[in-house]
Amino acid sequence: MRDAPAILPERGLADRLTATFWRHPRLLLILLLAPPLLWLGVVYLGSLAALLLQSFYAIDEFSGVVVPEFTLKTYADLLRAQNLDIILRTLLMASLVTLASALIAFPIAYFAARYARGRWKALFYLGVMLPLWSSYLVKVYAWKLILAREGIITWFADHAGAGPLLARALDEQWFGGSSLSTSPVGTFIVFVYIWMPYMILPMQVALERVPNTMLEASVDLGASRVQTFRTVVLPLALPGIVAGSIFTFSLTLGDYIIPQIIGNSARFIGLAVYQFQGTAGNLPLAAAFAVVPIVIMLVYLAIAKRMGAFDAI
Amino acid sequence: MTPSQTPAVEFRAVSRHFGLVRAVDQVDLSIAEGAFFAMLGPSGSGKTTCLRLISGFDKPTSGQILIHGQDVSDVPPNRRNVNTVFQDYALFPHMTVRDNVAYGLMVKGVDRRTRLDRAEELLTLVKLPGFGDRRPGQLSGGQRQRVALARALINEPRVLLLDEPLGALDLKLREAMQDELKALQKRLGITFVFVTHDQHEALSMADSLAVFSDGKIAQIGTPAEVYDRPKTRFVADFVGSSNVLPPDLTRAFGGPAAWSSLRPEALRLTTAQAPIRGTVTAVRYLGAGSRVTLQVGGTDVAVFVPAGATIPTPGTEAGLSFDPASLHVMAEG
Helix, strand or coil: CCCCCCCCCCCCHHHHHHHHHHHCHHHHHHHHHHHHHHHHHHHHHHHHHHHHHHHCCEECCCCCCEECCCCCHHHHHHCCHHHHHHHHHHHHHHHHHHHHHHHHHHHHHHHHHHCCCHHHHHHHHHHHHHHHHCCHHHHHHHHHHHHCCCCHHHHHHHHCCCHHHHHHHHHCCCCCCCCHHHCHHHHHHHHHHHHHHHHHHHHHHHHHCCCHHHHHHHHHCCCCHHHHHHHHHHHHHHHHHHHHHHHHHHHHHHCCCHHHHCCCCCCCHHHHHHHHHCCCCCHHHHHHHHHHHHHHHHHHHHHHHHCCCCCCC | CCCCCCCCEEEEEEEEEECCEEEEEEEEEEECCCCEEEEECCCCCCHHHHHHHHHCCCCCCEEEEEECCEECCCCCHHHCCEEEECCCCCCCCCCCHHHHHHHHHHCCCCCHHHHHHHHHHHHHHCCCCCCCCCCHHHCCHHHHHHHHHHHHHCCCCCEEEEECCCCCCCHHHHHHHHHHHHHHHHHHCCEEEEEECCHHHHHHHCCEEEEEECCEEEEEECHHHHHHCCCCHHHHHHCCCCEEECHHHHHHCCCCCCCEEECHHHEEEECCCCCCEEEEEEEEECCCEEEEEEEECCEEEEEEEECCCCCCCCCCEEEEEECHHHCEECCCC
16 A cells, blocks of 8 residues: 555546546536526527517508617507406416416425325326326317316216306306306316416425424424414415416416417417417517516516515525 | 422323334333433434324324323323424524514414513523524524524423434533523423433433333433443443443352443453453543453453553453442343
């Protein structure tokens, strides 16, 4: 052992690279970050800037050509009653979808985080992720059949004697249509189904990070289950709930396929963007519409931050 | 507070099984009111499960638990007048220190003014006055421990449970906290039950202790009793660093043919001509002296040699002498 050298021989390229990175620690960081930063900076932020720019142009109403001059005319258009309607309808739908997703996801996420172990946990992940493996369109069309007048829900309601009740409910102005698959409530159901995994997973991660002793400490100090939930579980899980709601909220704000296939063909923001940039050829208005979800999300995050949603991170 | 006849905590044939594992196996236990009681044992010996049975986080498979004479089998943890200092402190990270301490009063519906005043009093008691506005994340380990203590005391529990309370602290802080906990317990007169795997901690803090082994209590007694007169080999081995002598060696040492224990500090090294002698195999320096290990007839025997005395070198022969009265013959093997 005494004859062993103090410095071991270099074995090749890998050792030389290791030495270079050891001497210049920043080099590795730069190499790792450069590609994603370029992607984010040029492709993503660049197109976002282009989008913003477009929204400050307007089309010439006679020729239908985009006039590349700064104007707020397009935003004024956005606030016209029929366009404002689209925004408010989308906002209401996204809020309801988020709320329903949170309510349904919480017990599932809670079970997975606190009780499921081993095989049950695997089953949970499989159950939540499995729907994500099949095509979005397949799922939406499957729901169209489920919700159709000839579908299983109507069939079940008829056989359970609730057929007239369902028919009455569908007669309601704000809610109904000729069948569930052509009603706003159908759109709502499918949105909740499609985005549910995006709510469950972050919630489960957040709940898993709440140590068991924290809950025991609360109960130990005399808190009831409800008090423990309100004062310990909920505040500590809030970042996860907010993360999940960002997904369900923004995905609903931007989706343009579900409202086309299911519902009463009332327009949502995504659909409006799709139509204005396509058949209508009004690129500035489409851009202005696309800015709306971004603004809404920024406001939403600001409120969440103000409420302390990120304090426990 | 004068201790009454009713024990603060009583176990009657309590068992807790996890599947086939008997974490707690037919334990009978009685903890006097106002005692500083230690549950000592290696990990997996059932001591922490016993603590969780008292707090109500776990339910016994069979048997009965009484707190101040009342059967608590059917009482959920939030209604037991018992509070816990958790090993990881379990402070709420989203609340200030003051709100953490006041939590027990908050869930009881005590008004804000009163509970925050009371929290400040308790923070003063644990020597953290003025720390109320901080977050637990901004405190050191020792400070968090004090906050956990204050939080557990605000409800004025009749029994305070401490789960490895000093386990996460460094040596110096741990020793200081031992004295403080002891003084605090005297001052408040509350029954303290603490779980530890550290025999020094148990011996120095408790008025009485139970040594756990494989879900059973191996011995209950005062620290002096348990230290000087261990009932079993396990206790002799675990509580302190006693020599455990097999029957033949006990006889060679002048006792009956039974297992016995002999403290290293009761032994002295003499010349190699003594009737009992062995070969020195190891020497460990301890500061206040050295621990010299000799091989005597196939058994390792440790001798504590105070500082200043001559230390033999490993490999040499040395003789042993001792006071025969210090040889403790154990009832069980």
